[in-house]
Amino acid sequence: MRSTQDGSGRRGLTRRGLLSVAGAGAALVGGSAAAGYAVGHEPEPGARPDQPAGRAYPFHGPHQAGIVTPAQDRLHFAAFDVTTDDRRKLVRLLERWTRAAERMVRGEPAGTGGTSYDAPPDDTGEAIGLPPAGLTITFGFGPTLFRTDDGIDRFGLADRKPASLARLPHFSGDMLEPARSDGDLCVQACADDPQVAVHAVRNLARIAFGTASVRWSQLGFGRTSSTSTAQDTPRNLFGFKDGTANLKAEEAAELDSHLWVPAGRETAADWLAGGTFLVARRINMHIETWDRAPLREQELLIGRSKAEGAPLSGGGEFATADFTLAGRGGKPLIDSGSHVSVAHPDHNGGVRMLRRGYNFVDGSTGLGRLDAGLFFLAFVTDPATHYIPMQTRMQSQDRLVEYLRHTGSGLWAIPPGVAPGGFIGETLLS
Amino acid sequence: MRSTQDGSGRRGLTRRGLLSVAGAGAALVGGSAAAGYAVGHEPEPGARPDQPAGRAYPFHGPHQAGIVTPAQDRLHFAAFDVTTDDRRKLVRLLERWTRAAERMVRGEPAGTGGTSYDAPPDDTGEAIGLPPAGLTITFGFGPTLFRTDDGIDRFGLADRKPASLARLPHFSGDMLEPARSDGDLCVQACADDPQVAVHAVRNLARIAFGTASVRWSQLGFGRTSSTSTAQDTPRNLFGFKDGTANLKAEEAAELDSHLWVPAGRETAADWLAGGTFLVARRINMHIETWDRAPLREQELLIGRSKAEGAPLSGGGEFATADFTLAGRGGKPLIDSGSHVSVAHPDHNGGVRMLRRGYNFVDGSTGLGRLDAGLFFLAFVTDPATHYIPMQTRMQSQDRLVEYLRHTGSGLWAIPPGVAPGGFIGETLLS
Numbered sequence: 001m002r003s004t005q006d007g008s009g010r011r012g013l014t015r016r017g018l019l020s021v022a023g024a025g026a027a028l029v030g031g032s033a034a035a036g037y038a039v040g041h042e043p044e045p046g047a048r049p050d051q052p053a054g055r056a057y058p059f060h061g062p063h064q065a066g067i068v069t070p071a072q073d074r075l076h077f078a079a080f081d082v083t084t085d086d087r088r089k090l091v092r093l094l095e096r097w098t099r100a101a102e103r104m105v106r107g108e109p110a111g112t113g114g115t116s117y118d119a120p121p122d123d124t125g126e127a128i129g130l131p132p133a134g135l136t137i138t139f140g141f142g143p144t145l146f147r148t149d150d151g152i153d154r155f156g157l158a159d160r161k162p163a164s165l166a167r168l169p170h171f172s173g174d175m176l177e178p179a180r181s182d183g184d185l186c187v188q189a190c191a192d193d194p195q196v197a198v199h200a201v202r203n204l205a206r207i208a209f210g211t212a213s214v215r216w217s218q219l220g221f222g223r224t225s226s227t228s229t230a231q232d233t234p235r236n237l238f239g240f241k242d243g244t245a246n247l248k249a250e251e252a253a254e255l256d257s258h259l260w261v262p263a264g265r266e267t268a269a270d271w272l273a274g275g276t277f278l279v280a281r282r283i284n285m286h287i288e289t290w291d292r293a294p295l296r297e298q299e300l301l302i303g304r305s306k307a308e309g310a311p312l313s314g315g316g317e318f319a320t321a322d323f324t325l326a327g328r329g330g331k332p333l334i335d336s337g338s339h340v341s342v343a344h345p346d347h348n349g350g351v352r353m354l355r356r357g358y359n360f361v362d363g364s365t366g367l368g369r370l371d372a373g374l375f376f377l378a379f380v381t382d383p384a385t386h387y388i389p390m391q392t393r394m395q396s397q398d399r400l401v402e403y404l405r406h407t408g409s410g411l412w413a414i415p416p417g418v419a420p421g422g423f424i425g426e427t428l429l430s
Numbered sequence: 431m432r433s434t435q436d437g438s439g440r441r442g443l444t445r446r447g448l449l450s451v452a453g454a455g456a457a458l459v460g461g462s463a464a465a466g467y468a469v470g471h472e473p474e475p476g477a478r479p480d481q482p483a484g485r486a487y488p489f490h491g492p493h494q495a496g497i498v499t500p501a502q503d504r505l506h507f508a509a510f511d512v513t514t515d516d517r518r519k520l521v522r523l524l525e526r527w528t529r530a531a532e533r534m535v536r537g538e539p540a541g542t543g544g545t546s547y548d549a550p551p552d553d554t555g556e557a558i559g560l561p562p563a564g565l566t567i568t569f570g571f572g573p574t575l576f577r578t579d580d581g582i583d584r585f586g587l588a589d590r591k592p593a594s595l596a597r598l599p600h601f602s603g604d605m606l607e608p609a610r611s612d613g614d615l616c617v618q619a620c621a622d623d624p625q626v627a628v629h630a631v632r633n634l635a636r637i638a639f640g641t642a643s644v645r646w647s648q649l650g651f652g653r654t655s656s657t658s659t660a661q662d663t664p665r666n667l668f669g670f671k672d673g674t675a676n677l678k679a680e681e682a683a684e685l686d687s688h689l690w691v692p693a694g695r696e697t698a699a700d701w702l703a704g705g706t707f708l709v710a711r712r713i714n715m716h717i718e719t720w721d722r723a724p725l726r727e728q729e730l731l732i733g734r735s736k737a738e739g740a741p742l743s744g745g746g747e748f749a750t751a752d753f754t755l756a757g758r759g760g761k762p763l764i765d766s767g768s769h770v771s772v773a774h775p776d777h778n779g780g781v782r783m784l785r786r787g788y789n790f791v792d793g794s795t796g797l798g799r800l801d802a803g804l805f806f807l808a809f810v811t812d813p814a815t816h817y818i819p820m821q822t823r824m825q826s827q828d829r830l831v832e833y834l835r836h837t838g839s840g841l842w843a844i845p846p847g848v849a850p851g852g853f854i855g856e857t858l859l860s
Contacts, residue, residue, distance in 0.1 A: 074624075074651075076791070081798070117726040124721055125669020125736055126652075126789070129662065179796060194504075194624070194651035195665075198791050202667075202800065206721045213798035219791055221504075221624035221649070222556075232559065235625075237632075239555020291554055291636045296547040306555055359556070361506065361628050361649055362792060366609055368511070368643035370632065 055192070056132035059102045061417040062274050063260065064424075066136030067354065067379050068249035070228040072190040075220035075358040076197040077280065077375065078205065079183025079410060080212040082145065087155045091429050093211045097139065097187075097204055098423040107132035110203035124206060127199035135191040137200055139424045140278050140412030143167055145184040160428060162261075162269035164277065164384045165413050172395045173406065180282050180408030183215040188278070188377065190356075194219065216408070218282065220358020220375045227356060233309060233317065236374055237285050237359050238403075240302050241309030244317055245345075247354040258352045258381055271427035274416030276379045279387045282360075282408030285373040290403050301400045303338030311340060337399040343390065351386045353378040373404075383411055485622070486562035489532045491847040492704050493690065494854075496566030497784065497809050498679035500658040502620040505650035505788040506627040507710065507805065508635065509613025509840060510642040512575065517585045521859050523641045527569065527617075527634055528853040537562035540633035554636060556629050563623035567630055569854045570616040570708050570842025573597055590858060592691075592699035594707065594814045595843050602825045603836065610712050610838030613645040618708070618807065620786075624649065646838070648712065650788020650805045657786060663739060663747065666804055667715050667789050668833075670732050671739030674747055675774075677784040688782045688811055701857035704846030706809045709817045712790075712838030715803040720833050731830045733768030741770060765829070772828040773820065781816045783808040803834075813841055 057065050082090060100110040107130070111122025146161035147153050167182065189200040198219070205214050224236045225243030229250050236242040247258055256262070263273035290298070295306060303321070304311055312333045313322035323341055327333045334341055345352050356379065361372040380386035395401055415425050423430075487495050512520060530540040537560070541552025576591035577583050597612065619630040628649070635644050654666045655673030659680050666672040677688055686692070693703035720728070725736060733751070734741055742763045743752035753771055757763045764771055775782050786809065791802040810816035825831055845855050853860075 078794075115725070118724050120722050121669070121725045121728070121736065123669075124667075124717075126665045126667055128665060128669070128737065180793075195789065198651065198667075198789075198802075202717065202721075202802075205718070205800070209718070209722070214794045214800060215798065217791070217794045217800060219649075219651070219793070221628065221651070235556045235558060237554075237556055237628075239551070239553075239558070287554075287632065288635070288639070291632075292550050292639070294548050295545070295551045298551070306551065307558065359625065359628070361647070363610075363649070364508075364644045364647045368645065370635070370644060370647060372628075372632075 054131045055134040056106055057136050059105045060420050064138045064414060064417045066138035066188055066190055068227055069136050070231055071223040071225055071356050072134045073192050073223055074194040074197050076189045076201045078187045078201045078217040079215045080185040081215045082184040082212045084211050085154045089211050090155055093208055094425045095423040096207050100203060100207055101137040104200050105135045124203055127196050130193060130196055133191040133193035133196040135196050135200060138188040140186040140414045142182060142184050142412050160268050162266055162272055162413055164382050168409055168411050171391055173401060175405050175407055176409050177407050180216050182410050186412045218375050220360050222359040224357045224359055224374055225355040237287055237372055238290060240306055243355050244309055247352045259354050259379055261381055272413055276414045277383050278412045278414050279378045279383055280410040281376040281406055283374045283376050284405040284407050286403045287372055288369050300335050301338060303334045303340030337397055339398055339400045342394050342398040348390045353380050353386055484561045485564040486536055487566050489535045490850050494568045494847045496568035496618055496620050498657055499566050500661055501653040501655055501786055502564045503622050503653055504624040504627050506619045506631045508617045508631045508647040509645045510615040511645045512614045512642045514641050515584045519641050520585055523638055524855045525853040526637050530633060530637055531567040534630050535565045554633055557626050560623060560626055563621040563626040565621040565626050565630060568618040570844045572614050572842050575614040590698050592696060592702055592843055594812050598839055598841050601821055603831060605835050605837055606839050607837050610646050612840050616842045648805050650790050652789040654787045654789055654804055655785040667717055667802055668720060670736055673785050674739055677782045689784050689809055691811055702843055706844045707813050708842045708844050709808045709813055710840040711806040711836055713804045713806050714835040714837050716833045717802055718799050730765050731768060733764045733770030767827055767829040769828055769830045772824055778820045783810050783816055
């Protein structure tokens with residue numbers, strides 16, 4: 001049995017060491033109650049720093065991880081309803097979530113181990129042996145945490161609600177399902193291994209038992225945006241490159257303008273300085289209909305070539321779209337109703353979003369179609385300026401919307417990051 | 431634009447070269463209808479033979495791939511209903527599926543390209559740029575292909591139905607949903623990248639339009655079995671190692687006894703020689719309840735230690751379980767109602783299965799719980815001897831079943847593999 005009592009060298013270690021239960025033999029035969037999980041601290045055998053699976057992102061910092069972090073490949077997103085009215089219990093939950101998240105992003109179990117054989121394990125176990133896989137866990141606060149739909153201020157937070165933190169307005173074409181929408185709290189777990197992302201959400205749900213419960217959750221299997229210039233542009237389920245013009249981590253000045261909430265914008269909500277807002281939209285795609293549309297129509301609706309992702313006005317993927325350049329017959333090469341035109345910052349007052357969405361397939365509908373689409377996630381400095389106007393415009397002008405159906409929606413304030421020893425939301429709650 | 435007309439060096443190439451549309455510029459400006467997708471044939475930049483993502487498995491062989499192939503990490507499984515009564519259309523579908531599968535497992539698009547801009551693309555595009563990712567595509571025939579539930583022999587196949595190919599009997603505790611069960615045809619797509627597996631199923635569904643439609647589909651994110659001694663044993667959502675004693679590719683004699691259908695077993699069904707049967711069961715786990723069970727109870731119910739996966743009778747993960755060895759009080763260390771005991775070959779007439787299941791999370795239920803569990807897939811020489819008795823026994827004796835709910839079920843005959851130029855099912859249909 002490996003020694004597990006050495007606390008040195010903790011950072012960057014992984015669950016690969018977690019292969020022993022302290023005192024297991026004795027407990028099984030002798031009935032000792034002193035056993036439980038314990039963390040091994042050996043370096044991961046054969047770990048290479050350039051292996052994505054071994055990559056670990058720090059939890060602490062001025063901003064939460066999982067926003068400008070290079071978008072990982074897989075997602076498990078969960079919205080929670082808080083089931084208590086006791087502010088101290090809410091604070092205790094956020095403290096416990098913070099401690100568990102700090103451990104899990106290092107590739108360690110959710111708990112510290114050492115629990116008795118007669119108690120439930122403090123880690124559910126399915127990620128034992130898996131590396132950190134670039135896990136990030138990002139937490140958010142929904143409007144209903146501040147005041148319920150019935151107007152109740154459960155936690156004494158109502159006067160600190162940011163003005164823009166309200167349920168998104170109804171957009172034309174919305175077919176939102178309440179069971180896929182809203183929530184007092186949200187957790188975005190991203191990793192390069194879905195089992196690691198699922199493990200994170202499941203253990204946070206386990207820790208929340210009695211204080212908060214899962215309202216809905218969504219898996220995403222393929223990222224649809226790059227958040228770093230070092231990443232290839234991925235493809236969505238329309239088969240097109242997505243997020244070519246996305247706001248990226250390297251654009252420091254743009255992040256300050258479009259992503260982070262500045263100090264001093266709202267005195268009562270200054271706890272959100274250094275944070276941001278997260279818009280989530282579950283967007284079903286009619287992919288069977290799309291797959292029967294001619295390539296010409298697909299490219300017309302997107303405004304880019306399918307193979308290369310280049311604007312139809314010419315050049316390569318990263319060429320600037322020219323919305324005035326005309327082709328034969330004098331018509332613009334990029335249709336004014338194409339997605340790239342309608343969503344372009346030039347046509348939206350210069351606003352940009354940091355998108356971080358994922359492809360999803362949730363089995364199939366009863367109609368012989370895949371229940372598939374894009375789980376849209378965007379981080380913005382203010383949804384009132386950076387999401388609502390664009391989405392309103394898209395619903396009325398973007399010809400792509402005939403292939404889309406919005407089935408879920410949520411908005412959360414994403415508090416700033418924390419320093420070691422702090423907890424998520426402490427600027428609001430402590 | 432890259433040259434795309436060189437057909438040499440096709441094997442092992444990837445979609446990374448698929449970044450051009452032949453004549454795209456001309457088509458865009460000049461309206462030529464001669465354009466479409468074409469495959470580039472450059473070697474993948476930076477490809478290393480030891481990189482899993484670049485791994486490609488051959489489609490052809492005496493057995494279908496995706497059975498003894500080392501279990502890949504991700505799954506998209508789909509069951510189809512055939513919507514025609516025309517046998518020639520069924521044959522044509524299987525021929526087209528075979529051709530598309532041959533291409534996709536090499537990392538190429540589903541179609542040959544060269545379609546017009548005025549036609550739908552013959553590949554949906556979302557896997558452009560992705561390597562083969564170890565994709566395998568495995569096809570099966572359900573009982574209803576041979577005779578519908580109404581007794582109709584649509585395709586003149588009824589007298590060739592294997593005797594064991596019938597809907598599985600009702601097991602105690604079954605809560606099967608018709609919308610997650612059965613189907614005339616099945617497709618199992620496994621890959622190390624879920625986007626590649628989803629792309630495969632989606633393109634087969636696209637090709638089937640007008641002949642067959644998706645009845646249901648299921649994603650799996652984490653393999654729960656090893657099918658090769660070279661693989662680590664993975665963990666299921668109970669947090670335990672699963673499939674330690676699984677039938678593995680290296681056990682040639684055992685595969686002949688327990689996996690493949692021998693020639694001569696049934697004259698009328700000799701088309702299945704070299705094939706096998708696939709049992710699929712969608713098994714929901716009550717993970718929230720499980721997570722509140724003491725470690726002692728979890729290990730008692732499984733019969734193995736959680737950390738190491740070792741039988742409770744002692745030794746390491748691969749130690750032989752000793753069902754008679756007693757601990758204090760004279761009770762066996764491995765409970766007779768534990769999963770490892772009830773499912774052990776010694777207690778089931780020596781039968782073994784090749785399991786190839788996956789963990790799933792399909793969002794959450796309306797009750798604040800994750801809709802999660804094990805999508806059980808097992809390949810067996812005969813379900814009448816190799817699955818039904820064991821499942822009957824488990825439902826009555828295995829104490830783990832209180833944490834399980836079977837919500838989907840299917841059985842398919844898996845025809846043998848094909849040689850180049852052949853098509854899946856040709857021993858039955860040609």
